[in-house]
Amino acid sequence: MTNRLWHIRLDLEPEASDHEGQRVVREASELHLVGSWQVRASRGFLVEGVLSADVAQQLADTVLRDAVLERAIVIACGPNAAADPDEGWVHVLPKPGVTDPEGETARALLRDLGYAVEQVRTIRSYRIDGPADKLPELIRRVLVHDAVETCVVGPIRFERLGLGGSYRFQRIDVPLRGRSDAELMRISREGQLALSLDEMRAIQAHFDALGRDPTDCELETIAQTWSEHCSHKTLRGLIDFEGERIDNLLKSTIFAATQELGLDWLVSVFADNSGVVRFDEEHDVCFKVETHNHPSAIDPYGGANTGIGGVIRDPLGTGLGAKPICNTDVFCVAPPDTAPESLPPGVLPPRGVLRGVVAGVRDYGNRMGIPTVNGAVVVHPSYLANPLVFCGTVGVMPRGCAEKRVEPGDLIVAIGGRTGRDGIHGATFSSLELTSESDETSGGAVQIGNPIVEKMVLDVVLQARDRRLFRSITDCGAGGFSSAIGEMGAEVGAEVELDRAPLKYAGLSYTEIWISEAQERMVLAVPPESWEAFSALCAAEQVEATCLGRFIDSGRLTLRYQGEVVADLDMEFLHHGRPKVVRRAERPPRPTPAPVVFPERSEYNADLLGLLHDWNVASKEWIIRQYDHEVQARTVIKPLVGECEDGPGDAAVILPVRGSRRGLAIACGIHPRLGEIDAYAMAAHVIDEAIRNCVAVGADPDRIALLDNFCWGNPERASTLGSLVLAARACHDYALAFGTPFISGKDSLYNEFKVNEQSIAIPPTLLISALGQVPDVGRCVTMDLKEPGNLLILLGQTRGELGGSLWLEHLGQASAEVAPVDARSARTLYRVVHQAIAEGLIRACHDLSEGGLAVAVAEMAIAGRLGAHLTLDEGPLPDAVQLFAESPSRLLVEVRPGEVHRLLDWMKEAGVVARPIGRVSDPPERRLRIDGFAGRTRVDLSVDQLQSAWQRPVTDDSAG
């Protein structure tokens, strides 16, 4: 009997729900593919092996089919499949080489059960009735994920799942010596190396001196190491700004502030894959936030999926490894209701992008068993072609594990997933602008994750750490082995035998092996005496471990393939040979000030409902519920709070250590509308917001660590870089003023999209993530109104500026006036609030952010299903300003009547502005009423009305 390819189609029984078919019909309608579509979807497998039809049917019925819901149809594939039951079907399957975890699982299981199976791939099949002329568009836009999938219409005519091909080894040298500048740039461009002329010249000079040309592998290694993504050459380079030369912006602002603070609870900052701080006597915690913007623009699901997968490996690769205990995610997208017809070519619809990135985070985070507890969604039209995806992970480790050191003689050991052609050029790709052809030229940069492999790696690493079986570890991120081994061996040297790397399929060149960004791989330095125990542990956990070479005291990075040297680089040149980038920056022009024209209104009901309905404010419950935010049973303040568990909590709180009541609060701040006006003010506001969110649930303001993530446009434009300089300076100033150190960060530049020669840049976007410590979680508070009759007190100063506020945007106006952040009084306020929360004086606490006081109290009312009655100040600020201004450093708190005086006394003593502003309705009446100047009722709405405006489904197209 010979090898045959069978399509096992699992058709749903007529009465079973066809979710996938329904999705296709729904999305066809959302994309305005008008027609009466009827779609039935079937999952299935392509199984290749020495199998008769009977055996194929048997394995389909006993292993693959759901006994209640499905029928298995077995179809022979090949050129002459007669009377094919696949006639009239459309099939979608992963492109060759794309990771297919389910196919791999099926293959392994079937083989273990004794079936002679060679290969298995998953496949989805659709039986479609609808307008034939629109079918190609339906296939392209709804059925097939073009970056990673391919489509077959009608019977499957191929008969092999052959992957990869043969590879004949031949070392390739790239002639650089004697080449002109133009030729050097052509080599950089055609090789997708993203190296500048200065850099190409430096490489040319280096090899000139050696009297030889570099190999392709050497050139790639240098390109990866020197990429913006890996070396942050702009922010660590030289910047000319207003007559001053800044040498290393990051070091002179953000690091400098951390150093100046000199806090004794910092353990390892800006030194490792994540920043580490002390948690308690026995544990440290660490936190890292990464972006995965460019891949997500092309493939939202795969981009976000591998984004979260990658950042989880950061704590795991910090020190000797931390256990990941929660994730965060922040997405910046264009309005989901953007008309599909208005999209430029090559741009995916924002609703699909948002759904895709949510699903990507969900499927990876949930499968890893890490709760996703905090996040944000920012909606702004400028993210249309360049969505931002931030993913973060917090980890916990025993104290004493934060240091790592490679010793000469240690083995270089790779564990986890196998190496394939995935994500070649991811590091250099993210250092380029996207174009409308990006999805064609960069398909290889998109990857699909396999979270179960990563979970197995996690299980191994933590056990090996506790047994001290390795000395150092890092993850394979951008640049793959090239970056991981290059960095680990930077201080010593390394020898690698590339042909030892386990491959997903044959045919990879030595260079592809070296720079592949295949997911779920980590590299460890294992002392030779521990290798036996380490490999036994990996075998017991069914994780593949391979010794690729060793670290040696040579100061060189030496790579061999089949015994021949294919790269031999001086570590000093590799890590320190890059010419410093010199860029020019200038202060961006401030928008022209325009006075705010206040609308003539007697009441603001419609304004408030419109703000609650805004994508930026509206409920994110549809996202949060898809995440397992409670796995590991640590989440004690959930992301959704209140009477019906649907209120927008300010920060989540988790318990890192079982049996202890000490907690971690995780929060963030982000505000790109301010970035468009004044990047310095934006940074100040988002730092304040991230801290405030932590304090609002009960974190100690003197134990908050911050992370920065800068997402900017092209830094080669002086004004773009200028706004980055200003934001970094604000980070320095406010970190010092608040006493909140930065412990880690990352930048992502070149977030621009070129269409018809015009560049669309994102607004300057700074995400600040905060990791706060809560002495006793039993004292935490949530933002939902609690009890009728309690008093509401507004803490902090309301100011008149409206620049960047959501209300002004809704009015169609713009203002350049932004309230400054007074960190000194804010810090005092946060300390008193923390003390009051710790003493149990505060029943509810909510931060005032987008939409100001009106939105904050509305959210508290919705969350508590209770009404409130507020009375605004009699001047000097107009009622509308008091309602909607977004002045920083303010909180609204609920206090029991008997405890109001004590709280107000404390506030007075500390010099904090505190004003009783109203009460929770008593008798309980579910209405929000806000009275303003001369007793006029400015807002009068039922909680139900507030709620229905706020709970906006992502499918909604109404303007509000």
Place this chain on the structure above:
Amino acid sequence: MPSPRVLVVRAPGTNCDEETAYAWQLAGARPEIWHIARVLDDPPALRQFQILTIPGGFSYGDDLGAGRVLATRLGQILAEGVRDLCERGGLVLGICNGFQVLVRSGLLPGDPRLGPATLARNDSGQFEDRWTRLRPTPGRTPFLTDDQPISMPAAHGEGKFLMSNSDALDRLESAGLAVLHYVDRDGQPTLDYPANPSGTSRGIAGICDPTGRILGLMPHPERNVLPWHDPGWTRRRSLPVAGAGLRLFRNAVQAFD
């Protein structure tokens, strides 16, 4: 009798093993977490334990259907080992993915006359994490000793309990095997979303086998063992010393007194 020993089995993709073991520990049992390879290498080792637990997660990525691969891999071990365990008076608990494994392996409902059962995709078509209220039926299994509703989160994408037809469901219910139902605010089993998060038949959230010694449920009792696990705890003036989910573990431990 000393406190029972509990085996918590983990496989690639299992991710609730640690907190499940912690819940057993709080309940007074002696839990150990073993990798499936260790169990398969040494099946007789099961005899050292009184309770077997298959915790939640995504064993093998839920590829081929939730719980399917683990059920297939455990195959014989489960069938023989569990029979032996039950004959010795032991107990088996499957939570979420563990429940899916017990159903896929046929140990639940565990009566061939009832025909096959399955846990299908939620009506919402997606994974959801939300708190639910369950009403236990006491007396049928040592895990459930009273009828006081218990809150705990359900977090799954495939939790809709289905059988071949409604006759089979009738027989399951009349045999008293459907021992945990999602209930509404009035304490009545419900089909209404979101109190019934998956659209599961007749509100069935968990079932036991005819002996009552094997229990499987979709929601997570191990995620409600501390006073601060309950999502409404900040609204209350006084808190219980433990979360309500711990009762299920305590009842099992007490069955060995």
